[in-house]
Structures are given as C-alpha cells and as structure tokens.
Amino acid sequence: MEEKKRPLLEIRDLSxxxxxxxxxxxxxxxxxxxxxxxxxxxxxxxxxxxxxxSGKSLLASAILGILPENAQVQGEMYYEGEKLDHDRQERLxxxxxxxxxxxxxxxxxxxxVGRQADGHRKPRxxxxxxxxxxxxxxxxxxxxxxxxxxxxxxxxxxxxSTALITDAKLIIADEPTPGMSLKEALAALRMFRxxxxxxxxxxxxxxxxxxxxxxxxRIAVFYAGTTVExxxxxxxxxxxxxxxxxxxxxxxSALPQNGFHLIxxxxxxxxxxxxxxxxxxRCPYCTEKCKETLPxxxxxxGGEVRCWREA
Amino acid sequence: xxxxxYRTKAVILAAALIVILVFLYALGSLIPESAVAGSFLxxxxxxxxxxxxxxxxxxxxLFLRTLKGMSLSLTVxxxxxxxxxxxxxxxxxxxxxxxxRADAVINWVIDLVMSVPHTILxxxxxxxMGRGLKGLLIGIAATHWxxxxxxxxxxxxxxxxxxxxxxxxxxxxxxxWILIHxxxxxxxxxxxxxxxxxxxxxxxxxxxxxxxxxxxxPEQSAIGIIxxxxxxxxxxxxxxxxxxxxxxxxxxxxxxxxLGERLRTVLDPxxxxx
Amino acid sequence: MKLEAKKVSFRYDRKRPWVLENLExxxxxxxxxxxLAPSGYGKTTLAMLLAGYLRPQEGEILLDGKPLPQKGVxxxxxxxxxxxxxxxxxxxxxxxxxxxxAFSEETLSSFGIEPDWLSRFPRELSGGELQRFCVARALLSxxxxxxxxxxxxxxxxxxxxxxWRRILEEGERQPLGMIVITHNLFLAKQVCTRGYDLEKGxxxxx
Numbered sequence: 161m162e163e164k165k166r167p168l169l170e171i172r173d174l175s176x177x178x179x180x181x182x183x184x185x186x187x188x189x190x191x192x193x194x195x196x197x198x199x200x201x202x203x204x205x206x207x208x209x210x211x212x213x214s215g216k217s218l219l220a221s222a223i224l225g226i227l228p229e230n231a232q233v234q235g236e237m238y239y240e241g242e243k244l245d246h247d248r249q250e251r252l253x254x255x256x257x258x259x260x261x262x263x264x265x266x267x268x269x270x271x272x273v274g275r276q277a278d279g280h281r282k283p284r285x286x287x288x289x290x291x292x293x294x295x296x297x298x299x300x301x302x303x304x305x306x307x308x309x310x311x312x313x314x315x316x317x318x319x320x321s322t323a324l325i326t327d328a329k330l331i332i333a334d335e336p337t338p339g340m341s342l343k344e345a346l347a348a349l350r351m352f353r354x355x356x357x358x359x360x361x362x363x364x365x366x367x368x369x370x371x372x373x374x375x376x377x378r379i380a381v382f383y384a385g386t387t388v389e390x391x392x393x394x395x396x397x398x399x400x401x402x403x404x405x406x407x408x409x410x411x412x413s414a415l416p417q418n419g420f421h422l423i424x425x426x427x428x429x430x431x432x433x434x435x436x437x438x439x440x441x442r443c444p445y446c447t448e449k450c451k452e453t454l455p456x457x458x459x460x461x462g463g464e465v466r467c468w469r470e471a
Numbered sequence: 472x473x474x475x476x477y478r479t480k481a482v483i484l485a486a487a488l489i490v491i492l493v494f495l496y497a498l499g500s501l502i503p504e505s506a507v508a509g510s511f512l513x514x515x516x517x518x519x520x521x522x523x524x525x526x527x528x529x530x531x532x533l534f535l536r537t538l539k540g541m542s543l544s545l546t547v548x549x550x551x552x553x554x555x556x557x558x559x560x561x562x563x564x565x566x567x568x569x570x571x572r573a574d575a576v577i578n579w580v581i582d583l584v585m586s587v588p589h590t591i592l593x594x595x596x597x598x599x600m601g602r603g604l605k606g607l608l609i610g611i612a613a614t615h616w617x618x619x620x621x622x623x624x625x626x627x628x629x630x631x632x633x634x635x636x637x638x639x640x641x642x643x644x645x646x647x648w649i650l651i652h653x654x655x656x657x658x659x660x661x662x663x664x665x666x667x668x669x670x671x672x673x674x675x676x677x678x679x680x681x682x683x684x685x686x687x688x689p690e691q692s693a694i695g696i697i698x699x700x701x702x703x704x705x706x707x708x709x710x711x712x713x714x715x716x717x718x719x720x721x722x723x724x725x726x727x728x729x730l731g732e733r734l735r736t737v738l739d740p741x742x743x744x745x
Numbered sequence: 746m747k748l749e750a751k752k753v754s755f756r757y758d759r760k761r762p763w764v765l766e767n768l769e770x771x772x773x774x775x776x777x778x779x780x781l782a783p784s785g786y787g788k789t790t791l792a793m794l795l796a797g798y799l800r801p802q803e804g805e806i807l808l809d810g811k812p813l814p815q816k817g818v819x820x821x822x823x824x825x826x827x828x829x830x831x832x833x834x835x836x837x838x839x840x841x842x843x844x845x846x847a848f849s850e851e852t853l854s855s856f857g858i859e860p861d862w863l864s865r866f867p868r869e870l871s872g873g874e875l876q877r878f879c880v881a882r883a884l885l886s887x888x889x890x891x892x893x894x895x896x897x898x899x900x901x902x903x904x905x906x907x908x909w910r911r912i913l914e915e916g917e918r919q920p921l922g923m924i925v926i927t928h929n930l931f932l933a934k935q936v937c938t939r940g941y942d943l944e945k946g947x948x949x950x951x
Contacts, residue, residue, distance in 0.1 A: 633830070633833075634825055634827075634830045634831040635830070635831050635832055635833045637798055638823075638825075638831055638882075639844060641796065641797065641798070641818075641819040641822065641823070642818055642819075642844055642845050642882070642886050643816075643817045643818035643819070643886070644844070653833055656835055657835065
C-alpha cells in the first residue's frame, strides 16, 4: 500500500460569509462556513454529514466556485496540489469536478431527461447513458420524459446519472438520496462506491448518516458551518465510544436504530455565532475554555477533531 | 461616517426623485393663470433673463407655460396610471381566481385592447368621452392596464399554488382572507413598478394626443399644446418655442424612469444583495 | 374517531396512468400508521388525498363515516416535507402561528420554539426550526388526525429526534391519529404503532 497519498482536494481554513439585509436597510454578516478543513483522497468517498442548515450545500458551491456574488470567501483550496482559484474552478467544473445537484430545479424543464443526461458531449454517449439509467433502476421510457413527469426519487436518480456520465475525478453529490427508498438509495450509493473504487474521489453531502457510514470511507461531521470531526466510517459503525466529538456522538445516538436519544438546544444562528467552540452552548462537557477559544484541528486516533476534551 | 450600502443609496435617490417631481408639480400648480396671460408687445421673443424660455406668438412666457404644462402632465399621468394600475390588479386577480370563463373573457379583452395601437385607441376613447381633461384621463386609463393585468394574473396563479396558501385554506381561512393576507402583499412590488412604468407612458401619450389636437383644449398650458403651436412658427426661426418645452418633457420622463429603476432596486429581492 | 380511505383511485389527468388504485386504508384515533413505499408510489399524493388537498376520482375519504368538510378548519392536517415552502416567506413567524389560532407561552416551549423566533422572518431560521412551526401550527388548529409526509427527511438525526419527541408527547396529550409517511423503517419502528407497505399492499409488523 502507498504510504501517504496526496489529497485530490484539500481545503484549509475556508470561511464563507454573506452580507444580507436583515431588517429594513441594515446589513449584517452571516458567517455560514467557518474555518473549515477537509481533505479528499483519490479512491475514497468522504461523506459530509451534519445538521441541516449547517452550510453543507454551500461547501459544494464554494468548491465549484458558484457561490452567489454577495459571498465573501476566505481560506485556501488545493486541487491536485495546486491552488484552486476562480479561473481554474471554471475550467474544471463539469469536466474534472462534477456536481450532482440537490433539487430537480437544476434540470431544464423543457428538455427530455435523456438528452439532458447526454449533455453537450459529442457524439452523444447514448449507450453509456442507457446503461447508467438501467443500473440506477430507471425504466427505459424515462429518457423520453420531461422533468415534471418524474417523481422525486426518479428525478434524483436522473441527477445522479448526469454526474456519473462525465469523466470527472471528483464528484460532489449534494443530498443525492432523499425521497428514495432504502433499496434505491443503496443502488445509487453503490454506484458512487464503484466510481470511487476506480480511483475517483466522491464528496457525498448527506444527512442520512446511517447510509453514509455504510458506503463512505470517512465521514466529516458538520456543525454550524464547520467540520467538528473527520473520522473513518468504521468508527461510526463501532459506536459513540470510538467517536471523538460530542456532537458526532449525539448524531449517532439520535438515530432511530440507536435509541433515538436527543440533546436539547439548537444550532447557533449564522448571524450570531458564539465566540469559542460553536458547539459549546449545547455541549454537556463545556468548560470556560470552550466558551472563550475555538479549539484547533487535531489528529486523534486516526481522525481529526476540534475539541478541547481530546487534547 | 459609515459607508452607505447599495440599498440605502437607492432609497435616498428614489426619495430625492420623488421630492423633485412633487416640487415641479407644486411649482406648476401654484402659478396663477394670470401670470401666463400674454402681452402682444412681447410676442416671439427669444430666451432672455426676463423670459428664460422666451415667449410664444401671443407673447406668453414659455417658461411659466412649460412649468404649468409639466404639472398638468404629472397630474394627468399620475391619475390615469393610478386608475389603470388599480384596474390591472382587480382584473388580474379576477382572471386568476375567478371561473374559467371569466379568465377566458378577460384574456380575450386583453388581447383585443393590446392588438390596437394605443394612440389610436386613446384618441377614439377620449373623443367618445367628450375630449378635454376627462376624456383624456379615461382614454389613457382604459388602455394602459393590460400588460400589468397579465403579469398580476400570472403572479396570483403562481402564488395560489403555493403550499402556504393551500395550508391556509385547510386552517379554515376564506378565499378573501387568503387573497388579502397571502397574495396581495406579494403583488405590491409589481404594482408599484407597474405604476411608474405606466406613468411614463401616460405622460408621453398625454403629450402626443394633445399635440395631435385630440386631447386638451388649445388654451390649456400643456406641453403637447405648446409643441403643436410652436410647429407653425418653427420656420419663422422660433426654435426655442419647441426645443425648450420639448426638453422639459424629456426631463420629466427621465426623472420618472430613474425613479422606476430605483424602486426596482429597493423592492426586488435579488438586487437586494450586494 | 376513524379516518379511512375506501376504494380510493386517483390520477392527475385522464390521459395519465392511475397513481393510486382501489386503495383501502383505515386509522383509528390513538393509532400511528407508518406508510412505507419506494419513490413513485404516490405517497405524497395519498397524503394530499387524506388531508383533503386533492379529491379522489373514485372512492372516498371518510372521517367517522362522513366525507371531510370542504370549508372551515380541516380536522385532518398535513405537514409537508419542506417547511420553507409551507410558510409564507414574507410573514414573521408570530403571524404564521396566529394563522392557526391563539397560543400561549407554554405551547411555544412544548414545541421547542424560542420566544424570540416569533419576531423573525422564515429565512432567518433553519429547516428544523421552521418545521417546529409547521408542527405547532397544525396541532394548534386542534386536528383529529395528523398526516406527516416525510417531515424529518431533510433534518439531521438530532433535530429529527427532537421533532418527533414533541409530536409524540403532544399526541399523548390529545387523542390523535397519525399517518406517518417515511422511507426509514427504523424511524417507523420508533414512532409508529403499525405499518403498511404501499408497494405490496399489506400490513407490516413493526
């Protein structure tokens, strides 16, 4: 086995904020992603899981360079060891880096889905697409349907096919599974697994963490716009004792199959983030230090975590 | 001092434009008729310090007449477009929420009105309504609501299919309640911007119809009338009698256009981001 | 109290195939029925039929033997998957709750709603927080049955557990029947008393 591979994508200290009008003419800054770290290696699936509204989808937009204009971005991103700036993002988007969008709204409502999946490629990769559709469990007639004729789950599988048909090295899938039954979701995720096994990297943004740890190699847990923990999927299968951050443990224990336990409180609002650790207000182990200073990213037992307890 | 953000600037500019327009309107309506009575001794004079825009063939001061004309244009334009915009909302809402037949009839009427050139229609209606100010107002008001009505119809159809409107019904709210609380507030931006765009059209149509002699009576100080009179004397070298009032009309239209632009910035959620 | 679907068939258009055909279903007060099916099996359509948003072409939806009232507060309330679509974006959240009727401070805390959220606009809250408002709004109207259409599918597990805990507590306080549409069998086991597989058309032991 190779010693340490070079990450395909590396994100260091990424912060994204928006200035928004709150009430009347006042503007305020919303910090939607704060000091985020993420590494993705070739051949692996990294699942980005975590609370809804924690900035997971914005991460995808940030990597592709398609954030809205009023976003301010700080931090650095590297693709194949070279800096990923705006020009490069534009060149790589759709060829080296592909996105599976979150909603049907990304499909052209006036074009039959077969054509859309083919894209502008010439000649049209019809055989490849038909094969993909079949493996995703889409009936043959699907290619002749318009987006509005698809059910939610079918539409998602069409979206998945649009990314799988490219030769991209990095695939970012933004919530590809909601609306699918377990069987369909597993089929879609199995395809991502196969893609990763051929050496591609997949970032799987999802809140179905139970599905994620069946298929992903590593899981990055998001909370309030940052990664609180990145751990091998096996740790999530092993249970809360193998995990490092209290929020990851809470996510695990709140799964219906793991007892449906809950912790109280809500994620802080992006316009009003706490000064220290973002999880401090809800953390059962919170100390003065946690309230005051943001813990740095540290390697602990083969994973990365931002928590003073794991010092 | 804190730097002003984009939206604040737009609000200030819009307010300034409204103040200028109100000021022009007030100025014109405060000038008494006696002030524009001419004296033949001063007929046909070029612009001077005493008569900024010169005088016309009857010796009336063109600056004062132009000011009165602008004020009249704003009055006619604003009343006509206000009536038109209200018609548009009522018609648009009925088309979207009423029976299928009502919708079909309204669409047919809209197509009909839009298929005839505005100017001809305004002339016909204002003629039938007895010319003068009343005829002109009705003529303009009756012809300008169509495109806004169509826009509002589409908007209401889309709003009505929103989940929150459906939920509201299941919470026992009546159609009228839903219309007032859920739908109408969403229509305010369309209404205001539509109103300003119509104001622009109405002012130009008022001037055009009066110019052609189908609108206001010739003794009125309207810009259309001034321009039409000046045509006869242009060849006599009285360039000022057409040019300066004409430019004033352009100025008013530009001011209104800018106002519409600013309002759009303030009301449009997409431009609300910097 | 009993909510039943009797030989219900539905399609959106005469030219299109049936979405549901001859469906038979019944839920009693105090029961929580999980409906499980893959996508494309008309789960959302069924939810809308049961709550009176759509009317079946054939068969009927009966509440205690009578059809659902077309006017007034509907005794069957539906909660949608996407709370941000089910709330008017221009309304402050106080008004959203008031639409369903008067409420007290206690009700707020029992739904996990912080008092200062009431003066905010929907875009300032997360999906999980908004969904609490949708649940509160539905329950404030005093329904006999609640239809939950994948209401926690977009939420993380902690938020999901919080939301369901509140609904179940509320369901115990007032006699309430529930139909829970979900693709998650584990969730169904946690929150429901029995299950029904739409695809096979048979009951499932939970």
